[in-house]
Amino acid sequence: MNDINSFLSRxxxxxxxxxxxxxxxxxxxxxxxVITDLVNKGKNANFLYKIFLISTLVxxxxxxxxxxxxxxxxxxxxxxxxxxxxxxxxxxxxxxSVLLSVDYVLCxxxxxxxxxxxxISAGLGGxxxxxxxxxxxxxxxxxxxxxxSCFLSGYTKRDIRSNEASMKFLLxxxxxxxxxxxxxxxxxxxSDGQVQLDNIIDKILFSQYIPIICISAxxxxxxxxxxxxxxxxxxxxxxxxxxxxxxxxxxxxxxxxVAALCLFTRLFRLIFPYLSNEWHIVVELLAISSMILGNLxxxxxxxxKRMLAYSSISQIGYVMIGILAADLENGYASMIxxxxxxIFMNLGTFARITPFSLRTGSDNIKDYAGLYMKDPVLxxxxxxxxxxxxxxxxxxxxxxxxYLFWHGWKAGLYLSVTVALVTSVISIxxxxxxIKLMLTKTTNLVDTLKTYENQKSLVSSIISxxxxxSVEMAMILCAxxxxxxxxxxxxxxxxxxxxxx
Amino acid sequence: xxxxxxxxxxxVFFPILAGLMIPILSSDGNKIIRWYTLGICLLExxxxxxxxxxxxxxxxxxxxxxxxxxxxxxxxxxxxxGIDGLSMGLILLTGFVTTLATLGAWPITPNTRLFYFLMxxxxxxxxxxxxxxxxxxxxxxxxxxxxxxYLLLSLWGxxxxxxxxxxxxxxxxxxxxxxxxxxxxxxxxxxxxxxFDIQDSIDKSYPVSLEILIYIGFLVAYAVKLPIxxxxxxLPDTHGEAHYSIxxxxxxxxxxxxxxxxxxxxxxxxxxAHFFLGSGLMxxxxxxxxxxxxxxxxxxxxKKRIAYSSISHMGFVTxxxxSLTDSGIDGAMLQMISHGLIGAALFFLAGxxxxxxxxxxxxxxxxxxxxxxxxxxxxxIFSLASLALLGMSGFVSELLVFIGxxxxxxxxxxxxxxxxxxxxxxTVSTSIYLLSMLRRMFYGYRLVNQSNSYLIDLGPRELFxxxxxxxxxxxIGSYPNLILPI
Numbered sequence: 007m008n009d010i011n012s013f014l015s016r017x018x019x020x021x022x023x024x025x026x027x028x029x030x031x032x033x034x035x036x037x038x039x040v041i042t043d044l045v046n047k048g049k050n051a052n053f054l055y056k057i058f059l060i061s062t063l064v065x066x067x068x069x070x071x072x073x074x075x076x077x078x079x080x081x082x083x084x085x086x087x088x089x090x091x092x093x094x095x096x097x098x099x100x101x102x103s104v105l106l107s108v109d110y111v112l113c114x115x116x117x118x119x120x121x122x123x124x125x126i127s128a129g130l131g132g133x134x135x136x137x138x139x140x141x142x143x144x145x146x147x148x149x150x151x152x153x154x155s156c157f158l159s160g161y162t163k164r165d166i167r168s169n170e171a172s173m174k175f176l177l178x179x180x181x182x183x184x185x186x187x188x189x190x191x192x193x194x195x196x197s198d199g200q201v202q203l204d205n206i207i208d209k210i211l212f213s214q215y216i217p218i219i220c221i222s223a224x225x226x227x228x229x230x231x232x233x234x235x236x237x238x239x240x241x242x243x244x245x246x247x248x249x250x251x252x253x254x255x256x257x258x259x260x261x262x263x264v265a266a267l268c269l270f271t272r273l274f275r276l277i278f279p280y281l282s283n284e285w286h287i288v289v290e291l292l293a294i295s296s297m298i299l300g301n302l303x304x305x306x307x308x309x310x311k312r313m314l315a316y317s318s319i320s321q322i323g324y325v326m327i328g329i330l331a332a333d334l335e336n337g338y339a340s341m342i343x344x345x346x347x348x349i350f351m352n353l354g355t356f357a358r359i360t361p362f363s364l365r366t367g368s369d370n371i372k373d374y375a376g377l378y379m380k381d382p383v384l385x386x387x388x389x390x391x392x393x394x395x396x397x398x399x400x401x402x403x404x405x406x407x408x409y410l411f412w413h414g415w416k417a418g419l420y421l422s423v424t425v426a427l428v429t430s431v432i433s434i435x436x437x438x439x440x441i442k443l444m445l446t447k448t449t450n451l452v453d454t455l456k457t458y459e460n461q462k463s464l465v466s467s468i469i470s471x472x473x474x475x476s477v478e479m480a481m482i483l484c485a486x487x488x489x490x491x492x493x494x495x496x497x498x499x500x501x502x503x504x505x506x507x
Numbered sequence: 508x509x510x511x512x513x514x515x516x517x518x519v520f521f522p523i524l525a526g527l528m529i530p531i532l533s534s535d536g537n538k539i540i541r542w543y544t545l546g547i548c549l550l551e552x553x554x555x556x557x558x559x560x561x562x563x564x565x566x567x568x569x570x571x572x573x574x575x576x577x578x579x580x581x582x583x584x585x586x587x588x589g590i591d592g593l594s595m596g597l598i599l600l601t602g603f604v605t606t607l608a609t610l611g612a613w614p615i616t617p618n619t620r621l622f623y624f625l626m627x628x629x630x631x632x633x634x635x636x637x638x639x640x641x642x643x644x645x646x647x648x649x650x651x652x653x654x655x656x657y658l659l660l661s662l663w664g665x666x667x668x669x670x671x672x673x674x675x676x677x678x679x680x681x682x683x684x685x686x687x688x689x690x691x692x693x694x695x696x697x698x699x700x701x702x703f704d705i706q707d708s709i710d711k712s713y714p715v716s717l718e719i720l721i722y723i724g725f726l727v728a729y730a731v732k733l734p735i736x737x738x739x740x741x742l743p744d745t746h747g748e749a750h751y752s753i754x755x756x757x758x759x760x761x762x763x764x765x766x767x768x769x770x771x772x773x774x775x776x777x778x779x780a781h782f783f784l785g786s787g788l789m790x791x792x793x794x795x796x797x798x799x800x801x802x803x804x805x806x807x808x809x810k811k812r813i814a815y816s817s818i819s820h821m822g823f824v825t826x827x828x829x830s831l832t833d834s835g836i837d838g839a840m841l842q843m844i845s846h847g848l849i850g851a852a853l854f855f856l857a858g859x860x861x862x863x864x865x866x867x868x869x870x871x872x873x874x875x876x877x878x879x880x881x882x883x884x885x886x887x888i889f890s891l892a893s894l895a896l897l898g899m900s901g902f903v904s905e906l907l908v909f910i911g912x913x914x915x916x917x918x919x920x921x922x923x924x925x926x927x928x929x930x931x932x933x934t935v936s937t938s939i940y941l942l943s944m945l946r947r948m949f950y951g952y953r954l955v956n957q958s959n960s961y962l963i964d965l966g967p968r969e970l971f972x973x974x975x976x977x978x979x980x981x982x983i984g985s986y987p988n989l990i991l992p993i
């Protein structure tokens with residue numbers, strides 16, 4: 007008894023419980039899912055999903071509470087607003103993407119249990135990555151995230167493309183993690199054996215090994231840029247996106263990018279402040295090329311998922327402007343706000359593609375023609391999300407971009423902002439093409455659409471009524487968020503403001 | 508203001524909020540939607556006129572009905588609205604033309620819900636442009652037009668509609684980039700606290716070269732919209748392919764947004780640069796008048812002909828703004844309003860003619876005067892108004908512009924003569940092409956294989972629209988003092 011008491015108090019004093027409480031809840035949820043599945047022997051799918059959703063919701067609630075009230079202390083995990091925000095984002099992403107994936111998993115009759123398992127573990131990895139300030143923690147959580155994502159992308163075992171996607175992902179992520187590890191070992195060596203990031207800065211601040219520090223910066227760039235799919239490390243993105251099952255892609259495209267952004271910002275901001283000029287130039291170059299490349303190639307795509315892959319490449323370019331434009335009073339507000347809005351836009355688009363590909367089995371953009379007649383709700387929410395991605399007022403994408411460009415212009419990044427604006431126009435063109443395709447009535451419908459049935463008739467026999475509309479719920483949520491959050495951007499910005507280190 | 512009711516915000520928001528209710532309306536029969544939208548438009552227009560009569564003092568010079576709500580504090584983006592004489596005239600024009608365009612869109616059958624919803628969104632956006640006092644808000648409203656026009660064009664247009672819609676979007680969006688960049692530069696330069704308010708920006712002074720840069724930035728955006736040569740190429744395609752009620756909106760109001768922007772921002776805020784570049788504006792305007800009218804003469808497509816005549820008339824606006832005199836600017840404003848009415852009417856007429864004869868090509872439209880007397884009368888009247896016949900508003904505005912050109916002290920005498928000459932050539936050729944258009948359409952022998960039974964004359968609805976458009980033209984022409992003090 008005494009031992010337990012002293013253990014608990016020590017636990018409390020060493021690690022403040024509430025920091026890792028969200029993660030503990032997720033872990034508990036994970037274990038519960040595994041156990042439940044073992045017990046039920048594969049039946050009763052709804053229950054599993056409900057557990058997952060509940061655990062995500064609870065941890066989101068706790069994080070939200072933490073966000074609002076200021077709790078400050080220091081240990082292995084620093085708990086400032088930056089970390090909290092990112093963890094919150096990752097939880098939102100996980101939540102919504104699981105909502106999406108319910109129908110998909112059930113319909114395609116792939117094994118049920120591992121899916122939320124991997125999702126939770128990937129989410130966990132992302133969360134730990136967001137607040138890691140220790141080199142080892144960073145690496146471990148990065149690998150955690152990467153491996154879970156790998157499994158997720160290869161989930162549909164019988165699909166060749168899915169196997170190919172997971173193979174590519176594994177190889178590329180392995181290569182980038184090894185380059186990161188290489189760099190970490192360099193940093194470790196420089197700082198005389200320090201693993202904590204803050205201490206590393208102190209140690210290498212007055213070091214005279216500047217060229218080698220440049221090399222280590224290059225390694226870090228290579229490692230993290232892969233995850234972010236910045237140019238020229240973006241080659242994996244279209245293939246993996248096209249091959250993996252759609253809800254997995256939805257999850258990927260937001261969660262791993264959010265986590266990688268956090269990592270990128272933290273690493274560069276903390277370690278190389280006196281290399282900032284060179285770093286600025288390099289990142290600016292990468293950002294400009296990502297934007298140009300992503301937006302130009304997107305015009306020629308025929309597959310929806312590939313198109314979204316290229317568009318996410320260009321979106322990362324925009325976000326890089328936000329990172330470059332960070333300053334003392336505003337912190338990374340522009341980047342984080344845009345990220346937040348982007349999550350909803352992107353997930354919203356995927357939320358529409360998933361049921362569409364379920365019902366028609368096709369990913370071709372041409373097959374979306376005339377969707378307005380068959381399913382107006384889907385069409386309109388897709389239109390809203392696509393327009394928001396393009397940056398049309400009064401949707402939230404416009405406001406996010408406005409804020410981003412405002413900051414960028416203020417910080418003097420004239421070239422980047424100009425390129426970003428020009429490429430935005432190009433992307434508007436492409437999104438409009440899709441929208442036009444969907445809204446026009448075609449006299450002879452494509453074959454795929456002829457067999458288009460509404461949700462109720464296809465799925466209701468399989469699962470209960472509550473979960474039937476989960477995708478719809480995700481759709482509506484995302485559509486609302488992408489439309490309205492621009493108008494109410496002010497409180498969001500206020501929260502994201504004090505995120506400078 | 509005695510009562511603090513936010514009139515302007517109401518005017519801006521009312522159409523779009525009403526438009527959001529359209530999906531709720533039942534869709535059996537398009538009648539309900541049409542009447543509903545028409546009712547909303549009329550209501551809105553009466554609101555505008557009410558505001559105009561009761562709350563607006565014509566004689567005062569300053570801004571009125573100011574409203575400021577702080578919206579997004581961190582980038583100092585405020586919801587600031589305010590109007591003065593220039594805006595008021597254009598807002599009245601918007602309300603008028605949009606209501607009539609809604610009425611004119613009666614025969615549209617496919618997808619009426621979407622159509623009317625988009626019309627209402629356009630209504631809000633157009634009014635929003637004319638009332639905003641904050642440059643970012645101006646930009647937002649400017650961009651707001653893009654998607655509804657694209658959708659309206661591509662869903663209900665002519666044969667080459669996708670091409671022209673895409674061209675429109677790319678051009679306009681490309682031009683608006685410069686608007687944003689210039690706006691950002693303007694707000695950040697010269698002060699620590701960035702401010703987008705137009706009132707504040709007036710008091711700022713900039714180094715001259717920066718001012719010229721900013722001016723050019725804004726100018727590109729307006730040049731695409733106005734349009735100024737050589738950025739005008741989107742207009743014939745767009746106007747040629749759009750359904751005629753949308754053409755009414757486009758020609759009537761959207762082009763004026765460019766002119767409004769020129770006057771409001773470039774003239775009031777960037778005066779030094781305006782001095783430098785004013786002569787360039789005049790030159791381009793004069794060339795535009797002549798050039799566009801020459802092209803118009805060679806067009807076989809009726810709508811494209813009228814589109815080029817629109818371009819040519821907007822050249823007068825450019826000259827007027829560039830002339831740096833009060834009468835020139837008055838003339839420009841008047842020309843904007845009068846062309847809004849005339850252009851809308853002409854497009855509507857062309858559209859109704861198409862509805863009957865199913866062809867836009869002038870070669871096939873021979874000799875329909877005897878079967879369509881009312882159409883012919885109206886067409887002639889409006890063509891005469893377009894070529895600035897005495898007694899119509901076009902005459903007054905063009906006269907004012909020319910007076911402005913001749914009395915300006917800023918430019919050398921030979922320059923003024925050149926401008927006036929080129930403008931005069933343009934005016935003469937305007938009458939040439941308009942009259943030849945009339946001749947080809949109405950006089951002459953009827954083509955043998957025309958089936959007469961389809962040629963029904965103008966119905967009462969269309970007649971109503973045209974008379975509504977005609978009366979202000981006549982009124983302004985006879986008594987310009989109605990509008991000028993504004």
